Amino acid sequence: MAQGIGFILVMLVLLMPVLSYNRFVTQRQLxxxxxxxxxxxxxxxxxxxPNLVETVKGYAGHERATLQAVADTRARAMAxxxxxxxxxxxxxxLQGALGRLLAVAEAYPDLKADRSFLELQHELTSTEDRIQAxxxxxxxxxxxxxxxxxxxxxxxxxxxxxxxxxxxxxLDPATRSEVEAPPTIDLGDGGVSPSP
Numbered sequence: 001m002a003q004g005i006g007f008i009l010v011m012l013v014l015l016m017p018v019l020s021y022n023r024f025v026t027q028r029q030l031x032x033x034x035x036x037x038x039x040x041x042x043x044x045x046x047x048x049x050p051n052l053v054e055t056v057k058g059y060a061g062h063e064r065a066t067l068q069a070v071a072d073t074r075a076r077a078m079a080x081x082x083x084x085x086x087x088x089x090x091x092x093x094l095q096g097a098l099g100r101l102l103a104v105a106e107a108y109p110d111l112k113a114d115r116s117f118l119e120l121q122h123e124l125t126s127t128e129d130r131i132q133a134x135x136x137x138x139x140x141x142x143x144x145x146x147x148x149x150x151x152x153x154x155x156x157x158x159x160x161x162x163x164x165x166x167x168x169x170x171l172d173p174a175t176r177s178e179v180e181a182p183p184t185i186d187l188g189d190g191g192v193s194p195s196p
Contacts, residue, residue, distance in 0.1 A: 020157040027145040031166050034138035035084070038169060041131045042077070042091070048127060049074050049098070052120045056101060059111035063104050066097070073097040084138075084169040098124070135169050142166040 053067055073094040080090035102121065105111050112118075146165040149158040157163070 016153075017157055020154050021161060024145070024148065024154075024158060024161070024163045027141065027148070028163070030141045031138065031145060034134065034141050035169075038131065038134045038138055041127060041134050042087075045124065045127045045131065046074060046078050048120060048124050052101070052117075052124060055114065055117045055120060056105055056111060059108045059114070059117075060104055066100055066104050070094075070097045070101050084167045088170055095128075139168050139170070142168050 049070060053070055056063070057067055073090075073096075077087075077090040077094045080087050105117065105121075145163075148154045149163055149165045
């Protein structure tokens with residue numbers, strides 16, 4: 001009986017590193033798959049932008065600075081390669097430029113009523129939602145992996161086999177306020193105004 005328990009304990013001790021290693025491999029593959037999903041969603045957004053710019057140009061051609069900013073930030077975002085942090089630095093200004101482009105569109109009632117513009121705006125909104133959902137899923141997988149890389153005893157396996165913490169995909173903090181600025185409330189006249 002004692003021999004049986006001893007054998008089971010030895011097998012558990014031998015099996016635990018194998019299971020931990022396999023879990024690291026699975027987590028790494030999940031992160032790669034989640035990143036591929038983000039990449040596909042970003043590409044979809046890149047593909048929508050030229051049509052959106054052309055539609056706005058037809059109604060608001062004199063908004064050249066805004067249109068050029070969208071084109072320039074799109075080109076920089078598409079050219080960005082590297083780790084998620086580097087990609088995020090290129091993506092945040094594009095989100096800001098797209099927000100300004102859509103704000104410009106608000107000043108043109110004919111543009112807001114244009115069927116092509118409405119379809120493109122809907123597709124862009126849907127794509128942005130998909131990017132955010134993919135980003136949350138990716139960051140969740142990164143958090144799980146990073147926790148295991150740092151926690152004992154799995155950190156021993158991580159160190160032994162070269163598993164490292166992965167990077168989150170977050171907007172650049174320097175541009176985040178520009179993109180996600182909440183409205184400010186002016187109690188003086190009772191209205192709500194956008195943040196500067």
